[in-house]
Amino acid sequence: MVKPISSTKRSKPSLAAPKADQETRERILDAAHAVFLRNGTANSRTQEIAAEAGVNKALVHYYFGTKAALADAIFARALGSLMPRIFGILADPARSIEEKVPAIVREQIDFQSARPYFAGYLVSELHAEPERITRLMARGGTVPLDVIRRQLREGARAGKFRRLGAEQFVANLMGLLIFPFAIRPALCELLALDAAGWRAFLEERRRILPDFFMAGLRP
Amino acid sequence: MVKPISSTKRSKPSLAAPKADQETRERILDAAHAVFLRNGTANSRTQEIAAEAGVNKALVHYYFGTKAALADAIFARALGSLMPRIFGILADPARSIEEKVPAIVREQIDFQSARPYFAGYLVSELHAEPERITRLMARGGTVPLDVIRRQLREGARAGKFRRLGAEQFVANLMGLLIFPFAIRPALCELLALDAAGWRAFLEERRRILPDFFMAGLRP
DNA sequence: CCCGATATTAACCGCATGGTTAAACCGATC
DNA sequence: GATCGGTTTAACCATGCGGTTAATATCGGG
Numbered sequence: 030m031v032k033p034i035s036s037t038k039r040s041k042p043s044l045a046a047p048k049a050d051q052e053t054r055e056r057i058l059d060a061a062h063a064v065f066l067r068n069g070t071a072n073s074r075t076q077e078i079a080a081e082a083g084v085n086k087a088l089v090h091y092y093f094g095t096k097a098a099l100a101d102a103i104f105a106r107a108l109g110s111l112m113p114r115i116f117g118i119l120a121d122p123a124r125s126i127e128e129k130v131p132a133i134v135r136e137q138i139d140f141q142s143a144r145p146y147f148a149g150y151l152v153s154e155l156h157a158e159p160e161r162i163t164r165l166m167a168r169g170g171t172v173p174l175d176v177i178r179r180q181l182r183e184g185a186r187a188g189k190f191r192r193l194g195a196e197q198f199v200a201n202l203m204g205l206l207i208f209p210f211a212i213r214p215a216l217c218e219l220l221a222l223d224a225a226g227w228r229a230f231l232e233e234r235r236r237i238l239p240d241f242f243m244a245g246l247r248p
Numbered sequence: 249m250v251k252p253i254s255s256t257k258r259s260k261p262s263l264a265a266p267k268a269d270q271e272t273r274e275r276i277l278d279a280a281h282a283v284f285l286r287n288g289t290a291n292s293r294t295q296e297i298a299a300e301a302g303v304n305k306a307l308v309h310y311y312f313g314t315k316a317a318l319a320d321a322i323f324a325r326a327l328g329s330l331m332p333r334i335f336g337i338l339a340d341p342a343r344s345i346e347e348k349v350p351a352i353v354r355e356q357i358d359f360q361s362a363r364p365y366f367a368g369y370l371v372s373e374l375h376a377e378p379e380r381i382t383r384l385m386a387r388g389g390t391v392p393l394d395v396i397r398r399q400l401r402e403g404a405r406a407g408k409f410r411r412l413g414a415e416q417f418v419a420n421l422m423g424l425l426i427f428p429f430a431i432r433p434a435l436c437e438l439l440a441l442d443a444a445g446w447r448a449f450l451e452e453r454r455r456i457l458p459d460f461f462m463a464g465l466r467p
Numbered sequence: 468c469c470c471g472a473t474a475t476t477a478a479c480c481g482c483a484t485g486g487t488t489a490a491a492c493c494g495a496t497c
Numbered sequence: 498g499a500t501c502g503g504t505t506t507a508a509c510c511a512t513g514c515g516g517t518t519a520a521t522a523t524c525g526g527g
Contacts, residue, residue, distance in 0.1 A: 053504080069376050071290035075485065085506050090486060149375030152430050156368030157288050159433035166437045174439070191463075196439045196449055197456055204427030209419045211371050211430070214378035218385045220393070220415045230415055237416055244410075245464035272474080294515065304476050309516060468527100475522070484513090492505070497498105 054092050057082045061089075061103050066146040069153045070100040104154050105165050107147065114140060115203070116172045126180050126190075126246070131239040134206065138235050141210040148211035174199070184246075191248040201245070205238060273311050276301045280308075280322050285365040288372045289319040323373050324384050326366065333359060334422070335391045345399050345409075345465070350458035353425065357454050360429040367430035393418070403465075410467040420464070424457060 060082035064073045075096050079086040093099040114136055118129050141148055155162060174195045181198060184190035209216055209230075217227055279301035283292045294315050298305040312318040337343070337352050360367055374381060393414045400417060403409035428435055428449075436446055 069290065069372070071288065072376055074483085076483095086485090087487080087507085088505060091504075094486095096485065146375070149371065152368065153288070153372040153375045155431055155434050156365070156372045157291055162434050162437050171440045172438050191456070191459065193456060193460075194449075194452055196441070197452060197460075199439065200428045200435065200449075200453070201424055201460065203431075204423040204425075205420055206423075208423035208427040208430075211427075212374055212422075215374050215381050216419065218381050219391050220418065221390045222415070230413075230419075233413055233416060234419070237410070237412060240410065241412075241416075241420065241464040244466060245460040247463060293513085295513095305515090306477085306517080307475060310474075313516095315515065470525100470527085472525090473523085476520085478518085478520100480515105480517075482514090482516105485511095487510075488508085490506085490508100493503090495501090495503105497500085 053082075053084065053088070057084060057089055057092055057099075058102065058106070060084075061099050062106065065100060065103045066107070066144075066150040069150060069157070070096075070104075071157060075099075100154075101161065101165075104161060107151060108162075108165065111140075111147070111151070112172070115206075119177050119199075120173045122176045126177070126184065127243065130202070130242055133202065134238045134242070135235065137206045138231060138238075141207065142231060145210075145213070148207050149213070151207075152211050188248065190246045193246065198246075202242065205242060209234070272301075272303065272307070276303060276308055276311055276318075277321065277325075279303075280318050281325065284319060284322045285326070285363075285369040288369060288376070289315075289323075290376060294318075319373075320380065320384075323380060326370060327381075327384065330359075330366070330370070331391070334425075338396050338418075339392045341395045345396070345403065346462065349421070349461055352421065353457045353461070354454065356425045357450060357457075360426065361450060364429075364432070367426045368432070370426075371430050407467065409465045412465065417465075421461065424461060428453070 057078065061078045064078045064081055067073075068077075075089050076086050078099075079089050082089075089099065093102065115133055118124070118133050118136070121129070124132075177198060178195040181190060181193055181195055185192050213227070216222070220226070220230070222230055276297065280297045283297045283300055286292075287296075294308050295305050297318075298308050301308075308318065312321065333355055334352055337348050337355070340348065343351075396417060397414040400409060400412055400414055404411050432446070435441070439445070439449070441449055
């Protein structure tokens with residue numbers, strides 16, 4: 030009875046693949062994803078995950094060992110689904126900043142709109158266990174800012190942009206894109222937005238954000 | 249033995265104020281503030297709060313009844329310490345937007361710098377229990393956006409600003425100001441910032457943010 | 468100096484929850 | 498059809514934690 034708690038899969042998929050196997054693992058992962066994002070790790074019970082996966086609680090431990098390990102996996106998964114969408118575009122040397130920014134804005138507003146808990150979950154986990162991201166980034170490395178840094182510098186030399194560190198560029202972009210989703214309940218209350226109001230807010234945002242951001246870059 | 253769990257203080261402060269009384273209550277509140285902001289509500293133990301206050305665990309319940317009630321109090325307190333700093337300035341009809349924005353930026357960067365856990369805590373709690381803010385805002389009302397809305401409209405009519413809803417204005421401002429603090433661990437990892445790097449980042453931010461934001465407003 | 472009211476504590480309780488275990492199950496292989 | 502390895506489950510265990518209780522300390526007033 031060897032527990033497959035490690036991420037390494039079955040060595041020989043041909044033998045000993047009775048039925049579901051990997052599929053069950055996926056079901057649990059998806060369930061954990063849903064539950065953790067909705068409640069945050071600390072407010073989630075492994076039982077709830079098991080139920081959502083239609084599976085016995087012990088099976089969760091069978092596959093992932095501990096709740097913390099599963100939480101790590103989900104966090105990594107979430108982060109891994111977000112970062113490339115932003116930095117994948119930013120790192121592209123073929124496109125100009127004027128092209129990248131609107132593309133990212135559109136993409137992110139769609140992405141976050143479809144995942145109401147996503148932003149809040151990420152920030153929440155970041156706050157609950159700041160060391161985790163250090164651990165995860167260790168393998169994965171930092172993000173390549175060189176392309177965006179070069180484009181900013183060249184734009185500045187041409188008088189097109191103000192002088193601005195790539196760090197500020199990234200911080201501004203992420204703050205403008207993600208924060209409203211992360212504090213949505215507060216924002217809706219504060220601005221007295223119902224569901225329709227929120228949709229309208231996002232609609233206007235999709236329109237104005239690229240201009241706002243690009244205008245901010247100019248001197 | 250009447251529990252003072254309600255927020256109403258002693259009716260007659262003269263009689264029955266043996267020693268510390270209100271002072272103890274404050275100590276517990278401060279301890280709870282520190283602990284909750286550091287760990288988040290879900291990851292905090294009442295025992296830890298009691299210890300930090302130098303007090304027996306039962307006393308926490310004696311004063312505040314339940315952990316949730318105490319958590320509510322701390323959340324309200326935190327929110328109440330943030331909002332006026334932003335909306336107090338924004339609502340001032342005497343100052344122009346050009347004056348307000350730099351003032352808020354300076355103030356917020358100082359405020360958040362001195363409170364590393366603050367932003368992360370707020371977003372985290374917002375995510376963990378979105379209904380809470382509804383409850384709290386019920387008494388307290390929404391924020392007065394009319395001043396800023398008027399100033400934006402007049403600025404737009406004068407060709408000074410782009411057409412922009414006050415909601416977007418607020419969302420942008422808060423995102424730019426608060427988000428970097430809320431995700432600090434990630435940002436430091438991502439941008440490979442050590443403590444000194446983070447300070448430099450904030451220094452640059454203090455400089456560029458007012459210009460960036462105001463430039464974004466112009467057409 | 469005692470009385471009554473509040474403040475504070477030690478000890479306790481019940482329960483939810485993360486994790487374990489041993490048995491049952493299932494499909495393949497011989 | 499017996500065996501074997503991986504899979505799934507029911508039952509169980511230990512304990513951390515929120516909350517209660519009853520007893521003690523503290524102090525002001527009569």
